Amino acid sequence: MSDPGSSARAEQLLGIVHGLSREMRPGAPGLAQLGLEHALERDYGLDSLARVELLARIERQLGVRLAEAAFTEAETPRDLLRLMAGDAPGSMPPASTRSLHAVPPAPTSGSDLSSGMAPASGHESSPEQRFSAIEQPPETIATLTEMLDWHVARHGEQVHITLYGEGESSEDISFALLRTEARALAAGLLAHGASAAGPGDRVAIMLPTGREFLFAFYGALYAGCVPVPLYPPARLSQLEDHMRRIAGIVANAEATVLVTDPRAKLLGHLLSAQCASLRRVATVAELTRPGAPPPLPSPGAEDIAFLQYTSGSTGNPKGVVLTHANLLANLRGMEHASAVTSDDIFVSWLPLYHDMGLIGACMGSLVVGFQLVLMSPLAFLARPQRWLATIHRYRATVSAAPNFAYELCANKLDESGLARLDLSCWRLAFNGAEPVAADTLARFTARLAPCGFNPAAMTPVYGLAESSVGLTFPPMGRGPLIDRVDREALSKLGLARAAPADDARARRIVSCGRVLADHEIRVVDASGRELPERTQGRVQFRGPSATRGYYHNPAATARLIDGEWLNSGDLGYLAAGELYLTGREKDIIIRGGHNIHPQELEEAANQVAGVRRGGVAAFPATDPRTGAERLVVLAETGEKSIAARSRIQAEINRLAVDLIGLPTDDIVLVPPRSVLKTSSGKIRRAACRELYERGELSGKPGAVPRAPWRQILGLGLTGLGARTRQLVGPGLGWVLSWTWSIWAWAVFAATVPTAWVLIVLAPTLALRRHIARASARLALLLTGLMPAVKGMRLIADDGPLVVVANHASYLDALILTAVLPPRFAYVGKQELLKNPFAALPLRRLHSAFVERFDNARGVEDTRALEARVKRGDALVFFPEGTFRDTPGLLPFRMGAFVIAANSRIPVVPLTLTGTRALLPGESLRPRFSVLQARAGAPLQAQDDEENTWSAALALRDAARAVILAQLGEPDAGC
Structure with a gap:
């Protein structure tokens, strides 16, 4: 096959991508140099909303139709080009394009209402013929499985759920089929020997919306197990972060089985290496046992039906315990409040791992008996109009979505498709799961009014997982x-x-x-x-x-x-x-006597040109120097020029003053996908605040995610280490420890002499420092000791600076050399000059040496260092001056802080953890340890020319407080 990049199609595609990128970022530099291999999001600046427009333009201008998965999985124009060339998924690089494929162009008849949704095929009966009202189940039924059994006994062949796929594809699932497949899977769960699940065991389900999710969920219920829905990874570029969060959930739930699809089994096995409880990773096909199942458990009303994990931090997952009684009480309460009956038809694209989709739509159809049409969430995200077209096609009366979906439709719908929509059937448009914006309601109803949408159908509701899903409903038909x-x-x-x-x-x-x-x-x-x-x-x-x-x-x-x-x-x-x-x-921000709610400021900032829609978080943060609360706005942007970024910051600040009467304290512009969100798209403000206060949010444009293969390797190594610790006994552990120590010495014996020679012979200081840094990083990588780095963006790339770090081992300087930019000189004790082997390379690196015991000489050394800083040098100090075996932060000497106060330059406190365990005291035997280097926010001396000593004392105390708080060791300076 010829290279698609050489074709006219490639030029046409790039023309579309470049045109949209220019509209998104007028005047952005470097656009002309971007090509097929550059990232749509990071380089071209095309966020989620822009992707919707991009796919529409490609299909409209080039006469092709792309699969819905292209919305999330295509990372570059090259990926899109392969789709249009008709390459099979297997021929595409697995890193970014698995499961993508091209489909035939959409028909252009009047029934094509979704800009790509075809009418029903000739052999298929119409939606009205397939769906008919059924008898509603009695309220005496106590469990979900009993509810499904009741339906099967009375109208088993009735269509329960229609899975509406791409193009013309759809699949009907009857009550009987759902029960048969679920019970077959339950039999498989209970019949796998040592890896079998037992009643009460948790079964994690990581599957996309579809028949297999339904079979797995109800199958776990029939087995007497507790389903734990997990959200599958959307993009390989975010694989590592996703799997680490999932690992926290699986570990908390102590799940014994993970049900996933074949493509994700490798990830499941990586997960099992980190979660001791996980005994089996299997697909639905592998678990299903056709035929008559054995006797299955009968759950009770107060038994746990499933665990709904709310979105939180990796380290503290919160699994809401919901019993059958909880769910049925909630579903019946919502049924009565909304007056929904089995005559209704509900269209939903909400993911089944989310309570609004799983409980409100899926379980609601079981309890009330209405017909449910399920779409993939990707179907909506790729083509929002498809949601509305499906409501039109099936004459649906009920649908639900978060506020952002209505906002997306209000702004991104194609006028030609709207002209053919009839939404007069839609009587309940539930809006919940996130704050409801009054402006969104107005925009949506105005935009859809020509399609027959009744403004009174818009129904804002409130609920939360801790109350199953729903809690408050307005009177039906009143409108907002x-x-x-x-x-x-x-x-x-x-x-x-x-x-x-x-x-x-x-x-x-x-x-x-x-x-x-x-x-x-x-x-x-x-x-x-x-x-x-x-x-x-x-x-x-x-x-x-x-x-x-x-x-x-x-x-x-x-x-x-x-x-x-x-x-x-x-x-x-x-x-x-x-x-x-x-x-x-x-999330409340208390500042200047005001209680500030972040949502309004976020919504306003989302409208600023250049800001990625939905990529804004406003939150309070504590000033490390004063303890006061600060207002911080985090905004995603693809803009790289200083002028554009300055404009965005100024506009956000102006909006803050207009809305709340106060300016912001800090506006951090970050690359796309830096703002943390829940699986349902809600902003994780507390998690963003935590990253901000730790200095882990990069304000630099162009941050590049690690390649998927590196993420998978990292997950595998993490799991291997965890599993090894579980399996090895004390004896084998001793052997492994000594084996690693010998290997570490061999690495250092090979790298240190080589680095010594290169540093001594290199002609320039810059080259010598780069050699030192590269050698240190190589040694740490080969021994598995490369530290986790946090907050390094807070360390300026140029200009005078003082870094102060705690001191716990002889290897501290090596660690810092590997993680700091190669512009720093180290300040060491005078005694190092007595060792010629150490003295020569240290001098070649322009290290400084101070006298610790001669006070007069120490003052002279301080003045010399101050002169170096004023010339623009950046220096690293270990202000404790020494280290010892016993954990604890020693008192800080004043030299570094006097220099900073006199020179009016910032001090960055840097905390090293793990090095004391790596090389304890005077020991020459290294022990493997997990290392971390965390930089704090720069500290500036008070501007007091008459009393610089007081300013230096304040700097010392502030820096030491930061390091002590992050170190996790006792205060040995008391």
Whole structure:
């Protein structure tokens, strides 16, 4: 096959990509040099919304149709070109293009309403013929499996779920088929010897939306196990971060089986190496045992139905325990509040690992009996219009989505497709799972009004996993109710006072409705006292849908439960019995007497040209010097020029002043996909704050993710180490430890003499320092000691600077040489000059030496170092001056801080961990240790020319406090 890059098609494709990139980033430098191998997101600056437009333009201008997977898996124009050339997936590089394929062009008949959705094939009956109302199950049914059995006994061949795929493809799943396949899989789960799952065991399910997920989920229920839905990785470029988060969930759940698809089995085995409980990784086909299953357990109403993991940090996953009774109470409450019946048809693209899709749509169809049309989430993300076209096609009456989906449709729909849509059938458009924006509701209803969409169908709702899924619903058919409140009164006093009609700064808050029957909500202050209406406070709830807590997480459960009530974590107020949400309790920013909610500022910043839509996080951060709370905005952008980035920062700051009356303290522009999000797309502000305060957010453009093969290798090595520690006994562990020590000495014996010669002979200082850094990195890589590096972006690339680090072993300087830029000189003790082998290379590297015991000479040395700093040098000090075997941070000497205070230059505190265990005390035998180098925020001396000694003392104390807090060792300076 000829090289696609040489074809006219390649030029056409690049023309489309370049044109869209120019529209996104007018005047961006270097665009003309970008080609087929450059990244769509990192280099061309095409975010998720831009990809929607890109795929539409490619299909419209080039007459092709790309598979929906192209939306997430194609990383470069080259990937897209291969798709258009018709290459099979197997011929494409697995790093970025697995499972992508081209499909025939879409028909252009009037029934093609989705810009790529074909009408039903001739042999297929119409949706109206396939779907018919059925008898609704009685409320005496106590479990989900009993509910499915009831349906099968009465109308087993009735279509329960239709899986609507690409083009014309669809698959009907009847109640009987779902039960048969689920029970066959249950038999396989229970019949695998030592690796078999038993009743009560957790079964992790990492599958995309489709028949196999449904069979695995209900199969686990029939086996008496507890399903644990996991979200599958969307992109290989994010594989490592994804799998580390999943590993935390699997370990917390103590899952014994992972059900996944064949392509992800390798990842599953990597996961099993890190999770001791995981005994088997299998596909649905491998677990399914056709034929009559053996007797299966019968779960009870109070048994756990499944664990719904809320999105949190890797180290503290929170698995919401939901029983059959919880789920059925919630589903019946929502059924009564919404008046949904078996006559309704529900279209959903919501992922099945998310509670809104799994409980609200999938389980809702089982309990109520309405017909469910399931689409892949990719189908919506790639072509938002396909969602609406499917509602039109099936004459659906109900659908649900988070606010961002309605915003996407309001801005990205194709006018020609809209002209053929009839949405008059859509009577309930649920909007939930994230804050509902009043402007989005207005834009969506206005845009869809010509299609017959009734504004009264828009139904904002509120719920959370801890209450199964739903908690408050408005009256059906009323439409949104929006409260305009005085912004100052709300932020300063917590009072939701009605704003005057002419108040342009009024805050518009959308009602989420009234609490479900048999449930309660209240708003309380910090002490738990119930607040009157229109007073902002903490939202609490209770009722039969409420969880009993988080699985294997008593600390988080204790924070959740407050007597008979549960804390939602949300802030809001009640008015006329309806709930109005104002923000998340943990996200509130207190500054200048104002309580600032981040959502509004994020939404406004999202509109700034050059900012990646949905890539903004606003959060509070603690100033390390003063302890005051700062307002930080983190914004993703593909802009690389200084002028463009400065414009973005200025515009965001202006918006902050307009919205909240206060400027920001810091605006950090980061590459795309730096803002952390949950599996459902919510901003993880607390996690972003943690990274910011640790200095781990890179403000430099063009950060490149590690190649997938390197991520997989890293995961494999991590798992191997964990599994080895589980398996080896003390004797074998001793042998392995000594083997590593000998290997480490062999590496150092080979690299140190070579580096010594090269450093001594190299003609320039810059070359000598690069040789030292490369040699140190090579030695650490070969021994597996390369430290985890955090916060290095805080260390300036040029200019005078002082770095101070704790001292715990002879190898500390080697570690710092490997991780710091090759522009630093080290300050060491005078005694090093007595060793000619060490003295010669150290002098060639322009290291400095100070006298520790002669005070007069020490003052002279300090003045000499101060002169070097003023000439622009960057110096590294170990202010403890020595180290010892016993853990603990020793007192800091003043030299480094006097130099910084006198020279008015910043001090960066840098914490080394793990080096004391690596080479304890005077020992010559290294022991393997996990190392970390973490830089703190630069500290600036107070501008006090008359009292620089006080400024130096303050610098010393601040730097030592930072290192002590990060070190995890006792204070040995008392």
